[in-house]
C-alpha cells in the first residue's frame with residue numbers, strides 16, 4: 001500500500017508520537033527484488049572481497065580499484081542513480097541494503113564504495129544541472145569513473161565551512177581557478193573526479209565544484225596515509241594549484257556549498273550506519289564459531305556464561321541496528337515518493353526526503369558506528385590472545401571499525417546535531433515538543449497513578465517503558481531548553497546526555513516494533529529469541545537513559561526542581577516487572593550457538 005503524508009511520521013516526531021508496528025518497515029519486509037539484490041551482494045562479497053582480505057590488509061590499493069570496477073559491472077554502483085542517468089533507480093531501502101551487505105569483507109572496500117556512491121556521486125545527482133548529470137553521472141554509475149569528495153582541509157575538519165581553499169573567477173569569466181589543500185580524501189588515489197568545496201572571494205559560505213582529476217591541471221596528490229585501519233582504502237591529500245574549472249562545473253549556486261556538503265553527509269550518515277551492520281553479523285558469526293571450537297577447562301568457551309553474554313549482546317546490537325536503519329530508510333523512501341507524487345522532481349524529492357530525517361540519520365550514524373566498535377572489541381575478547389593476532393579476522397575488524405566514529409561528521413558533532421536539529425524543528429513548529437514537555441511537567445506535579453495495568457499482552461510493559469523514556473527526554477531536554485534557550489548548544493555535556501537518551505529511545509523503539517510486527521505474522525514461538533533481544537536492548541537502554549538523565553538533572557537543576565525531576569526520572573525508568581536479564585541473554589546465545597552464526 002502506498003504511504004500517504006498522514007501515515008508517516010516527520011523526522012524527529014518519533015519522540016512525541018506513538019508508532020504502530022504495522023507502520024514500520026523491517027528487513028523481513030524486503031521485496032523479492034530486494035532479496036535478490038541482497039543475495040547478489042553477499043555472493044559478490046564472498047567471491048571478490050573476503051578471500052582477498054590479506055591483500056587488502058597489505059594495502060593493495062589496485063585491488064580496491066579492481067573490485068570497485070567489478071562492483072560497477074554488477075550494477076552495485078548504480079543502485080541509487082536514476083534510470084535516465086544510467087542507474088537502476090532503485091529505492092532508498094535497496095541502496096541501504098547494498099551498503100549494508102557490501103560492508104563486511106573489509107572496511108577498505110566499503111569505504112571506497114561509500115565514498116564513491118555516496119559523497120562522490122550524490123552531490124551531482126542531488127544538485128547537478130541537467131548537463132552536469134548527463135555528462136558525469138552515467139560514468140560514475142557504471143564504474144567507468146570514480147568519484148571523491150574534497151571537503152576536509154588541514155585547518156577545517158568538523159568546522160567544515162572554515163576551509164581556506166579559494167576559487168577565483170578568471171579574467172575572461174570562463175573558469176574558476178582553484179587553489180588549496182584538501183586532506184583525508186578517500187579514493188583520491190584512483191578517482192577521476194573530485195567534488196571540491198572552495199570559497200569565492202569573502203563569501204560566508206563555501207561553493208561546490210565538479211573538478212575532473214587531471215594532473216596537468218595543477219592537481220597533485222600526497223602520499224597514501226598510513227592508517228590504523230581501512231588500509232586498502234586510498235586516502236591522500238589533494239593539492240590544487242591554479243586548477244582551472246569551467247564555470248559550468250559549479251554545483252548549484254555560489255555559496256551553496258556548505259548546504260550541499262551537509263546534505264551529502266546526511267545521506268552518507270545513514271548509509272554509513274548500514275555499512276556497519278554486516279560487519280557485526282560476520283563478527284558475531286566468527287565469534288560463535290570460534291567459541292564453540294575453542295576449549296578451555298575441557299569445555300567449549302561458548303558454554304561459559306561470560307562468553308554467552310558477549311554473544312547475546314553482540315547479536316542484540318546488530319539486530320537493533322538493522323531494525324532502526326531499515327525503519328528510517330523506508331521513511332525516507334516513502335517521503336521521497338510522496339514528494340514526487342506532489343510534483344517534485346526526483347532530485348528535489350530526494351533532497352527533501354533525506355533532509356527531513358536528518359535527526360534519524362545522525363542518531364543511526366552514532367549508534368551503529370559505536371555498536372560495530374564494541375562488537376569487534378568483544379570479538380577480540382572471545383578470541384583471547386588469538387584475537388590480538390593479525391592471523392585472525394578480529395584484529396582487522398576492530399581497526400576497520402574505528403573510523404566510523406570519525407568520518408561523516410564525528411560522533412560528537414552528530415550527537416550535538418541530533419538534539420540541536422530537534423530543538424530547531426520544535427521552534428519552527430515542525431515537531432511539537434513544547435506541548436508534550438508541558439504535559440510531562442504537569443504529570444510530575446500530579447499524583448502518580450497506582451493502577452496496575454494489564455501487562456499480559458506481549459510488549460505492553462516495554463511499550464509503556466518507551467513512552468516513559470520519551471518523557472525523560474522531554475523532561476530533561478525541555479527544562480534545559482527553558483533554562484538556557486538557544487545557549488543550550490554551548491552546554492555540550494548536556495547536549496551529549498540528551499542525545500544519548502534520544503538515541504536509545506529510537507533504537508529501542510525500532511527493535512520492539514520490528515519484533516512486534518514479526519510476532520504478529522510469524523507467531524510468538526518463531527520469534528522467541530527476537531523477543532529476548534528486544535527486551536534485552538530495552539533493559540540496557542533504560543540503564544543508559546537513567547545514567548544520562550541523572551547526569552543532566554544534577555548538573556543544571558537544583559532545589560525543588562531537581563527533586564521533582566529526580567522523582568520523575570525514577571518513576572519513568574522503573575519497570576513493574578524487571579526482565580530476567582541472564583535468561584534473556586542465554587536464550588539469545590543458545591540460538592546463536594545452535595545455528596553457529598548470526599541468524600536473525
Ligand SMILES: Cc1cc2nc3c(=O)[nH]c(=O)nc-3n(C[C@H](O)[C@H](O)[C@H](O)COP(=O)(O)OP(=O)(O)OC[C@H]3O[C@@H](n4cnc5c(N)ncnc54)[C@H](O)[C@@H]3O)c2cc1C
Pocket residue numbers: 115148149150151152156157158159183184185186187227230235403406407408409410411412413492
Ligand atoms: C580515513 C579517513 C577518510 C576520510 N575521508 C574523507 C573524505 O573522503 N573527504 C573529506 O572531505 N573528508 C574525509 N575525512 C575527514 C573526516 O571527515 C574528518 O577527519 C572529520 O570530519 C573530523 O575532522 P578532523 O579530523 O579535522 O577533527 P577535528 O574537527 O579537529 O576534531 C577533533 C576532535 O574534536 C571534536 N570536536 C571538533 N569540533 C567540536 C565541537 N564544535 N564541539 C565538540 N567537539 C568538537 C571532534 O569530535 C573530535 O573528537 C576522512 C578522514 C579519515 C580519517
